[in-house]
Amino acid sequence: MRANAYNGCKGVKGSIVARILIVEDNALNIKLFCDLLAAHGHQPEAVTDSRNALDAAKQFEPDLVITDIQLPHVSGLELIRMIRKDEKLAQVPIMAVTAYSAQGDEERIRAAGAQAYVSKPISVMKFAQTVDQLLEHGCDSDPTGESQDSWANESDGGGGGGPSEAGGEEA
Numbered sequence: 001m002r003a004n005a006y007n008g009c010k011g012v013k014g015s016i017v018a019r020i021l022i023v024e025d026n027a028l029n030i031k032l033f034c035d036l037l038a039a040h041g042h043q044p045e046a047v048t049d050s051r052n053a054l055d056a057a058k059q060f061e062p063d064l065v066i067t068d069i070q071l072p073h074v075s076g077l078e079l080i081r082m083i084r085k086d087e088k089l090a091q092v093p094i095m096a097v098t099a100y101s102a103q104g105d106e107e108r109i110r111a112a113g114a115q116a117y118v119s120k121p122i123s124v125m126k127f128a129q130t131v132d133q134l135l136e137h138g139c140d141s142d143p144t145g146e147s148q149d150s151w152a153n154e155s156d157g158g159g160g161g162g163p164s165e166a167g168g169e170e171a
Contacts, residue, residue, distance in 0.1 A: 018063035018135050022046045023053045023079060024097075025071055029120075033066060033127075040128060050074035054082050057089055064134055065089075069098035069109060077112045084113035093134040097122065 037044040050071040069076035096109045099120035
């Protein structure tokens with residue numbers, strides 16, 4: 001990670017301006033995430049093929065990685081593990097996003113190395129808050145000051161919709 005890359009730089013709504021890599025295979029979600037992040041002053045970069053994600057991350061040098069878990073070719077869990085093993089990327093915070101939430105998924109995602117977990121459909125407000133918290137606190141600490149059980153995952157327990165549900169305020 002670039003040293004002090006976003007230190008002191010503020011975006012449109014006071015959020016930290018950062019380079020954010022998005023690994024997502026759904027075009028609607030990519031558009032939503034990129035538009036939302038850009039509106040907050042961040043520089044999003046999308047990768048649709050998870051086989052290219054690690055190389056893209058090394059080249060882009062992100063301040064944060066947001067990855068879907070249900071990806072073809074290389075799963076989001078495997079990608080998180082690969083990022084954690086890479087010397088250049090190991091300290092980059094990771095937010096996992098998934099439409100298919102089953103019991104035990106959050107624990108597996110966190111064990112792989114993600115700092116935050118968000119179930120789809122996401123709350124746009126919670127998504128933006130989680131991004132800001134991860135950028136402020138980085139890879140080493142709980143971004144909310146709460147127990148890990150409450151980090152970013154405020155879904156209704158229903159597990160979200162299918163992979164193409166991005167409409168309205170939810171993604």
